[in-house]
Amino acid sequence: MIRVGNLDVSIARRKVYEVGVPIDLSSRALELLLMLVEANGSLVRKSDIMKAVWPDTVVEENNLYVHVAAIRKLLGDYRDMLVCVSGRGYRLNFETQSIKSSGIEEVVSTSPIRKFAPPVSNTTLFGREKALTDVRSLLQQYAVVTLVGAGGIGKTRIAVEVAHKLSRDFCDSVLFVDLAQLTEPTTVRTIVSEAMGEVETVGISGWRKHNAAMHSMLIVLDNCEHVIEAATRCVENLIATKPGVRVLVTSREPLRAQGEVVFRVEPLDIGPIGVFSDVPPLPSSVEMFLDHASCIDLRFGRDAASVRRISRICQRLDGLPLAIEIASARAAVLGIEALADAIGDRFNNLSGGHRTALPRHQTLNATFDWSYNLLDVNEQKVFRRLGVLHRPFDISDACIVAADSEMTEADIVDAICGLCSKSLLADDVTRTKREHRLLETARSYALLKLEDNGERGVTEQRCELLEYGKSHRAPRVQLNCVPPRRI
Template identity: 35%
Template sequence: MTLMSASPASDSRATGTIYFFGPFRLVPTERRLERDGHPVTLGSRALDILIALAERPGEVLGKSELLRKGWPDLTVDESNLRFHIVGLRKALGDGTGGRRYIVNVPGRGYCLATATQHVATMPSQTSQLGRQPLLPVLDRIVGRDAAIHDIVQTLRTHRFVTILGAGGAGKTTLAIAVTHQLAGDYGDDILFVDLGDLADPTLVASTLATALAIDTPSSDPTAEIIDDLRERRRLIVLDGCEHVVDEVAKLAEQIYLQAPQVGILATSRERLRVEGERTIPLSGLAHPSLGECRTLEEAMRFPAVCMLIERARAAGYVGTIGDADAGCVAGICRTLDGLPLAIELAASRVAEYGWSETARLLEGRHRLIWSGRRTAPARHQTLQSAIEWSYDRLDPIQKMIFARLAIFSGPFQLTDAMSLTLGDDLTATEIAGVLQSLVEKSLLAVVRDGQATSYRLLDTMRAFACLKLDAGGDRQAAAGRHAPAEGRALGDVALSWLWEKRLLS
């Protein structure tokens, strides 16, 4: 749950965002551009254009949009834009050594053709020139002390840790807290690289090179990165890796093997699966089970309840909370599976609706579209956007099965999932592979009871899957496949699976 990094689409002048690209450092709040720590002279219009391009790196901005950025409330000719683009390219040394920054896309506009690493910070938190400050940690992180301790100790012992969890579990928040815990180990040499907004996977290495202030015209600066890190003691945080996981995995493994003093902390919804990686799964905060709490004191023993009440108070709730509310408060946390992002979004509604009405609204799909902090990345503004971030990266078969799993309100087994694909010409092995992939991408939970293994969609995931199932008009058909009347067909599927696994002759 990233609460500190600004989305590139946000106004960097309001959030205090600082951008790093190549040897450059752009500070919009101070209207300053530096190259290797030295000021670069730019006109006001050119600086406005550069800020607009830096906020959305790799994205083509139309000429009309750039004209609005550089000349608000004025109507000017496109030749003015071209004039200032020329000056901007000259100031950046565009084209020198083969490096290109400002690219013209004929008929469309211009883009900043390099990845930017951005941090949101207040000017007073900026350390010495050219250094990236530690991102600010939340005033109080509820229920994660043990996880933070485990991550810190594992990093000190093994150097390479991935915090693994679903969207909204709080991975980024923990990663930032860990950097503060390890400040004494690494000093200023802690680098936070937000990969969440990186649209092109091939830019992973270039993004890290930019953050390290390595100026190279190479399209793959991996060798230069390794040379820079080989003899250095440094902690590198790679945040939001799941959508570029293949490229991050290759780069992180090489750093781990060839830079023996560098620590790597990654956050991802999917394991990198490379040499040296240790994963620490992050599930929801502990919350009461059904009927477990009769008093508020009993409910407050659970971190999810503590966080919900704290965040509700912070969002303006001033009513009293007593034993009569304990069951309702516990139920909200249970419905939200203890996910910190979900709890924060729900807490922001308590002042307006009260406890019981908020709980009632959560039974529907309102929870998916409730908006959160303005400074959060776009993928964490709502629960729907957080889950959509992972869903969009599934292939069509995975999307189909994920949506159909919405008909299960509780745990289910492989044979149950197989019943949903009757007539789709999928083998048991293929279906089992899809379930495993959904588990690996933190979209599906594994439930183990002794020797038995089953699966479960978290309630928030199920609400999202219901949306997709209804949008595809597939709910009735999916329910029909799994209805008791289909018991004989399900038996045939189970027998087919046993035969396929050579357990039946």
């Protein structure tokens, strides 16, 4: 792999990557880029380019300029690396050197590398003081700490804050690796190696250090759920070969890696259910709502009636930070009353997250789509069918509501366990039993999916039979019995 600015070029595979993600480059532009890379900084004449890229066709030089422009666009801040020598040809302004290690040739580029510093956040973090303290404490005791929670609950925000606070403890050796854009699990190892400033040696386990003095390091692996197995293997290899490394992971489910401890990120405080106070101290969800709305419109109202309405909205949004962030932006434009009316159809009305956010964090619907699409078929079935249950439920309730001819009871139990692991079900634990429930936002999404799959009617009938059986304390089978004939 050869580094060209922000791109990684594999001549053998004839592929180009950016942050480990394959780039869809036209065949002509790819051929041109490979020629320039193979020239190793030497000039490639226009005539040679034209013969190689268009071997059987006579074309104007304008065609060449189009592909040169495409490559420069991909290079972004490194566009000046592609140099045009007027009237003669093109060259890449970089040098490479080959290193032989264990019989395997590696190529190291001297062009600038990407930075992996934690991003800087200029927003206030509400209601996370205890979480920050707990995570920092866990990182002192365990090699791997995974922040687990539903999409939009604030895992990345907590990880970034912890990384900044621990930068001094780790002598500023704190790396932030975002895996959100990766589509190939095999590239996880590559991007982590790059972040550590090390060359990945194909076929050899472990990493070879370039800086022997770097013995203490914190690596934040953000958004691991879609490459969970590759991330797990990478993390286990890291902690096995580098005792001084600590890894902070964010994911919607645990890695289940050796040496891992799981920290479940909870929603923001919403106060007692059904109680809408306007007296300080306000719940952290309400404080966040007011802060974000005021940033959009300084005239945003903080009167007692508005604060009580905001408290009600935050409870309906389950204290989910992403939902509150989007809702507060809408409230600053529509007003509190209009927003309260729109919450019932939250998946159509709550959109417009930060422009620079990941696409799945710009609308509430996209956030849940991301999680839903990562489920297997049985987990999807059970999740959407559980949407008809308004109250906490146990495994037996779930089996009645979610049952069909294709799933056994064991399949449903496995799906329930998977949904809990992937942060789509919340637990209600009492002294005598453990029950589960869908938060209101998740339940609204499940009902939409149930409707889309044409299953709402029959699933609601099962739910009605379940409730009837509970209220009458009657065996379920009696509900379908033929009534006795009158004599």
